[in-house]
Amino acid sequence: MTLNISKLRIDGGTPLKGQVTVRGAKNLVPKAMVAALLGSTPSVLRNVPDLSDVEVVTILAELHGAKVDYDRETGVLTLTPDHNSQTAERNAKDIQLFGGNSRIPILMVGPLLHTIKTARIPNLGGCKIGDRPIDYHLNALRKFGANVAKDDASGITLEVPEDGLKGTDIELTYPSVGATEQVLLTAVRAQGKTVLKNAAIEPEIIDLIAVLQKMGAIIFVNDNRTIVIEGVDELTGYDHTALPDRNEAASWASAALATGGDIFVRGADQQDMTAFLNVFRKAGGRYEVIDHGKDKGIRFTHPGGELKPVVFETDVHPGFMTDWQQPLVVALTQAKGTSIVHETVYENRFGFINPLKQMGADIVVLRDCIGNVSCRFYGKSFGHSAIINGPTALMADNFQVPDLRGGFSHVIAALAAQGTSEVSGVEVIARGYENFEQKLKDLGATFEVLERKASEAPKPDAKIDVPTPETVEVQD
Numbered sequence: 241m242t243l244n245i246s247k248l249r250i251d252g253g254t255p256l257k258g259q260v261t262v263r264g265a266k267n268l269v270p271k272a273m274v275a276a277l278l279g280s281t282p283s284v285l286r287n288v289p290d291l292s293d294v295e296v297v298t299i300l301a302e303l304h305g306a307k308v309d310y311d312r313e314t315g316v317l318t319l320t321p322d323h324n325s326q327t328a329e330r331n332a333k334d335i336q337l338f339g340g341n342s343r344i345p346i347l348m349v350g351p352l353l354h355t356i357k358t359a360r361i362p363n364l365g366g367c368k369i370g371d372r373p374i375d376y377h378l379n380a381l382r383k384f385g386a387n388v389a390k391d392d393a394s395g396i397t398l399e400v401p402e403d404g405l406k407g408t409d410i411e412l413t414y415p416s417v418g419a420t421e422q423v424l425l426t427a428v429r430a431q432g433k434t435v436l437k438n439a440a441i442e443p444e445i446i447d448l449i450a451v452l453q454k455m456g457a458i459i460f461v462n463d464n465r466t467i468v469i470e471g472v473d474e475l476t477g478y479d480h481t482a483l484p485d486r487n488e489a490a491s492w493a494s495a496a497l498a499t500g501g502d503i504f505v506r507g508a509d510q511q512d513m514t515a516f517l518n519v520f521r522k523a524g525g526r527y528e529v530i531d532h533g534k535d536k537g538i539r540f541t542h543p544g545g546e547l548k549p550v551v552f553e554t555d556v557h558p559g560f561m562t563d564w565q566q567p568l569v570v571a572l573t574q575a576k577g578t579s580i581v582h583e584t585v586y587e588n589r590f591g592f593i594n595p596l597k598q599m600g601a602d603i604v605v606l607r608d609c610i611g612n613v614s615c616r617f618y619g620k621s622f623g624h625s626a627i628i629n630g631p632t633a634l635m636a637d638n639f640q641v642p643d644l645r646g647g648f649s650h651v652i653a654a655l656a657a658q659g660t661s662e663v664s665g666v667e668v669i670a671r672g673y674e675n676f677e678q679k680l681k682d683l684g685a686t687f688e689v690l691e692r693k694a695s696e697a698p699k700p701d702a703k704i705d706v707p708t709p710e711t712v713e714v715q716d
Contacts, residue, residue: 244292244670245677247691252636252657255542256501256683262489262508263289263315264482266672268444270297270344271421272451272482276319277306277351278429279455283477288317289485289674292667297344304352323355346377347418350426353386353400361396376412376419383408384426384434407432407471414616415440415465415556424448427469428457434469441465442557443512447483454478486512487563488673491645493540494567495652495683497525497547498574503683506537513538515560519568523575524548546631547575553582553611554589566592566649570656572628573601579628582611587622592646595639599657602629605714623714636661644672655685667693 264287274297276283288294290312298308305322345361352359361374381398382388384405390397407430412419420440427434439445441461449459449467455478458470489508496503497520510517510529517527520540524547528539550572554562562585572579573596583589593603605623609615617624636659641647647669654661669676680687 243692245666245689245691246664246693247689248651248654248663248666249688249690250636250651250654250661250663251686252634252655252659252661254499254655254684254686256495256499256503256655256685258683259504259506260492260679260682261506262485262492263287263674265444265447265485266291266293266487267417267442267485268447269294269482271347271425271444271448272480273297273301273308273317273319274344274347274351275425275448275451275455276477277301277304277321277348278354278425278475279321279477280474281477282318282320283455284479285317285319286315286479286481287484288315288482291672291674292670293344293672300345300348304348304356321355346374347421347425349377349381349386349398350384350422350429353381353398353405353426354429357400358389359398361398376414376416377422380410380419380423381426383410384430405430407434407469409435409437411437412439414438417442417445417556420445420467421448424452424459424467424469427471428452428455428459428475429473430469430471432471434471436467436469437465439465439467440556443483443486451478451480454480483512484509485672486516487561487645489513489538490516490561490564491567491648491652491673492679493520493525493527493538494564494571494649495655496540497523497542497571498567498652498656500542500544500656501683502539502541504535504537504539506535508538509536510538515558516564519550519552519560522548523550523568523572523579525571547571549575549577549579549628549630551580553615554585556585562586562589563645565589566645567652569593569603569626569628570596570649570653572630573603573634573653574631574656575628576631577629579630580610581626581628582609582615583624583626584611584615584617587617587620587624590623590626592642592649593626595637595650596634596653598637598639599634599653600632601634602632603627604629607714621714633658635659638662639664641665641668644668648673651680655687662690664691 307320310317349359386398389399417440423436455475460468484507489505492505526541526543604627606625610625634657636657641650
């Protein structure tokens, strides 16, 4: 059990300078752990970060009978599956409660349907930054042949027909990462061929495909976002090194820009960050890629002088990731001029700006699409375009963080602000940022930990509390 920061007192105004190390991607590691449940032999995953999401998946896997050994120092995790349905049946109540801490349980459905012929989808937790309906997942699972045996307030139970799951043709209405992962994890053991159109092709998806291929899967990634999977009868374990977390790397880059700092991010990889690096440079940031020797990574620097306004929109890969948007917005409050951000991925992503406005930021949120083309939120009531006027001096304030990326952004805003801030709900940051407290210390941040909270999943009788997004004022 890890005790993570829950509440911080932060003295702002000091540039962050120093080095941090990023390990495996949060958006890959838990999914690779789920994939290991499909194997008939143990799997070894390397470069695993010490995140609360890893703890949650570990608990869920163990409740299903798997054995998980994780060396936090080396980042090596070994998962040995157990395909005994009785273990899951005995632990059904705990699975329901622990599963409510994360959105990972729904990705376990495919592997569990193949191995123990039944699976339960609990009411899902995670960051409430958008609707993220499970309809994509359920529709896909039904097309494979899964039957809904029970549907109630606590969740949904699925079962496999006597003749098993069969390959199918699926076309997503939106290239959802979660739905793509669901199809991959289900199709690899389904009978026959599965064709997935309009699939997500994020680097983490491609790395998950690499994991599944090592296990014996047959997967083709074709043009036009089409993935073809030929089902196989058996998968074995894998030995895989997770790709680095580009979202954490971009977060620290934005922190350097927002605080006037200089941060070397060891492990950051240029190839998967090109869209971010372009915007970072256009905003006036400076970076240096080091791709040789043992200290591979990227150094991000605020070069001094004024930052420049930028206009960009978030999009699925290879576009500008939605996870990069929030930390960068903090930096853009210091740019001279007007920056415009069009959010096209999650409809509620701008709830995090309320504390920024309280701190003095000049940000207006609009319902209109402000970008090259209208997005899927056109004509709806969501505030999904932001206009940021700067530079504005940020002044310290007290606030509660709303979600993972918003939480990181608020901490960085407090570090950039003048005065002393108190930030609550910081434990959510442990979902995606390893050793956050130590990294702040290594970068010279001035702060005091006021409260700590265990990152482990709640006990069976504990209430699962996931904060809802703040309502942001939208200008008509």
